[in-house]
Amino acid sequence: MATSMDKEDIPFDEMFMAGNKIRRPYSGYHHWLEGQHTRRLQQKSSEADALFRSVGVTFNVYGNKDADERLIPFDIIPRIISAAEWSKLTRGIEQRIRAINSFLHDIYHRQEIIRAGKLPAKLITGNSAFLPQMIGVTPPGHVYTHIVGTDIIRTDENEFLVLEDNARTPSGVSYMLQNRETMLQMFPDLFSAVSVRPVSDYPRHLRRCLSDCPPARCEGRPVIGVLTPGIHNSAYFEHAFLANQMGVELVEGQDLRVVDGRIAMRTIRGYVPVDVLYRRVDDDFLDPLNFRPDSLLGVAGILDVYRAGGVTLVNAPGTGIADDKAIYSYIPDIIRFYTGEAPLLGNVPTWRCSEPDHLAYALENLSDLVVKEIHGSGGYGMLVGPAASKQELADFRQLLSSRPDNYIAQPTMCLSTVPILARSGLAPRHVDLRPFVLVSPDRIHISPGGLTRVALKEGSLVVNSSQGGGTKDTWVLED
Amino acid sequence: MVLGRTADGLFWMFRYLERSENTARLVGAGLRIALTRSRSGAEEWSSIISTAGATDAFLARHASYEFDGVVEFMLRDRSNPSSVMSLIEAARNNARSVRTALTSEVWEATNETWMSLRNALKTPVTHHGLPEVLSLIRQQSAYVRGALHGTMLRNEMFNFARLGTFLERADNTARILDVKYYVLLPSVVHVGAPIDNVQWETILRSVSAEHAYDWLNEGDPDPAGIARFLILDGRMPRSMAFCCKQILENLRHLEADLPDPAPSLALAQELSDSLRRRDIKDVLEDGLHDFIQEFISKLGKLGGQIETDYQFHA
Secondary structure, eight states: OOOSOOTTOOOOBSSBOGGGOBOGGGHHHHHHHHTSOHHHHHHHHHHHHHHHHHHTOOBOOTTOSTTSSBOOOEEEEEEEEOHHHHHHHHHHHHHHHHHHHHHHHHHTTTOHHHHTTSSOTHHHHTOTTOOGGGTTOOOGGGOSOSEEEOEEEEOSSSOEEEEEOOOSOOOOHHHHHHHHHHHHHHOTTHHHHSOBOOOTTHHHHHHHHHHTSOOTTOOSSOOEEEEOOOTTSTTHHHHHHHHHHHTOEEEOGGGEEEETTEEEEEETTEEEEEOEEEEOSOHHHHOTTTSOTTOSSSOTTHHHHHHTTSOEEESOTTGGGGTSHHHHTTHHHHHHHHHSSOOSSEEOOOEETTSHHHHHHHHHTGGGEEEEETTOOTTTTOEEGGGOOHHHHHHHHHHHHHOGGGEEEEEOOOOOEEEEEETTEEEEEEEEEEOEEEEOSSOEEEOSSOEEEEEOSTTOOOOOGGGTEEEEEEEEBOO | OOBHHHHHHHHHHHHHHHHHHHHHHHHHHHHHHHHHOGGGHHHHHHHHHHHTTOHHHHHHHOSSOOHHHHHIIIIIOTTSTTSHHHHHHHHHHHHHHTGGGSOHHHHHHHHHHHHHHHHHTSSOOOTTTHHHHHHHHHHHHHHHHHHHHHHSOSSHHHHHHHHHHHHHHHHHHHHHHHHHHHHHOTTOTTTTSHHHHHHHHHHHHTTTOHHHHHHHSOSSOOHHHHHHHHHTOTTSTTSHHHHHHHHHHHHHHHHTTOSSOOHHHHHHHHHHHTTTTOOHHHHHHHHHHHHHHHHHHHHHHHHHHHHHHTTOOO
16 A cells, blocks of 8 residues: 555646646647647636635635635636546445435434444444434435535546545535636636536525425425524635525524524514525534534524424534544445445545554554544644654654544545646646535435645645635536 | 515615715815815814714824824724724625625625725825825725616615615714704804805715705805705705605615504604705704704614614514
């Protein structure tokens, strides 16, 4: 197993093959690109920035007062996926998500997988993402994860691996839409030269997906709302954007209360029930009566209303148990257990530091590994061994030894690269991919594209926007 | 369906925008007087601060009414909630929180206003640079207003935006008169003296009406004429009567076809009636100051009633 980026470990570039030959999916685009002047592209690139700013597509960075609204850098060179690659990817993602939903249902009901000895019970019982309040509760339409953003990395021509399942409240879909919108505005001619599958119908699919799972007490057409923590949340732009695009209410906890066993929103004419809430508030903050009592973002009693069929929460509370990084390492087994099939998409090899021999391995090879917190996200609290200083390594060694259960370790994967437009022209940078998945009781919809995140610093493998990553428009070709 | 919080956000977004525009206009009028009559500069600046209701806050930071201090305080000072920068920031925050109620044109105009003013007000404003900054503020608010009129549906959201605008504007015009009422009193000895002419002109200028007055009225401005113009003239878009009529119309639209009209409608009707068929001579004889004070207090009550009637708060 490759544990580090050795010299012979030349990253797989998605545009250029050896000898500067163009990989087939990029041939149409590259042909267009050859007719463009670098200076004009650079000018377009700054026009794109201005566009993002005036539309207000910004990102709030926590813990940074001065720059509380930042632009995620947008790179104008698209990331291109062929139709064949895409269909392979989507089959794998669908399989995985079906298994995850079966797993969630099982884990909150009979826990067959534990009885079968395929998953250690302690991973569930001692896990803060497991919500005892959800035991025995079946969500409307039997869907737990209505909205998923599976993080995929590519390591060579044929290998796509799942890095994270993001089954709680994945963000970034507004960037998928805005990036495409920007590209269409900047380079209208480009899209007649290359046939790219559109993504602009995502909001309509999202709305349908939300309507597909009305609560038991809903009468008629479901009333839908997006529940946001408010304008100071890092993803607020996205919450407003999606509500706006779907034509549904954008609500905050302060707008809602329990009225006659329903969740109702305060309108200028009084309280009106909401049927489906796409909530972008974490489980912990959702209900001060059931979870964190100091939360001002949620609605007191909403979980009880949910359990009684008064409202649909999207995603269901407690789905975090499926995308926890310790559970992640068992997903291939979970897929086999619930679908009886071999996993179509692989995992990144993972050492669970809770297991003594894994911990020993992790400590020994720390400088080659990526270490992540079990419940971490957004690139916070992680260690990238090869890029870490001696001090950082020493700090993490201590963290790992004192709370091994809290960490997993993975080899530093050599992510594929796609060129960005740098000052000097094209330059390869590492990327990952987050396709956006919508789950309805009878179908799974995956938007053809997704969010490509790119590490803008040369050689860097950290693509998170909170850590200086950028984004690219992601194309899935028609043919 | 409009959320109470959305109505609240729209209402105050447009109050803030209106107030920032009025502040710019007041500062512009002050600049004019300070340039033409350096002796009365301090007095003029102090009445501007007083119109903004910020005398205590100003004196806590500045020892005297000088150009630099006043302009800093009224345009840039973020610790002053009624500085233009604070107001624009508050308006933009509100716009963000009611983003789904706005068209993208209105949102982008508001966002660009914030970006360009933040840029223009990055460093202290000099004597020299002030006119340009003030005209930028005026242009930007016209930009937002244009986007509102050109792109928003004429629905309840629009009504709340307009209610905020006219409540604020009526309040601002009344406050200008309240601070300057003594200049308009017929009993003042200096009638006809040059100082008064300048003061009158300043009053007209602070509501951008120095030319409109001439168009509609023959002869030189006189106190009663100016008072009538600003209080009662339904053609003048910043007059108290005009604003009250707009408030009433927007509330009527909100209440149309409802069996049980909201109490705010009755209050607005009463306020509007108090300005109709009034003779300015009676107003001046009964006491301009008391009249304006009563108006401001009724207007405040109406604002509060609107917040209650439409469930702005839980």
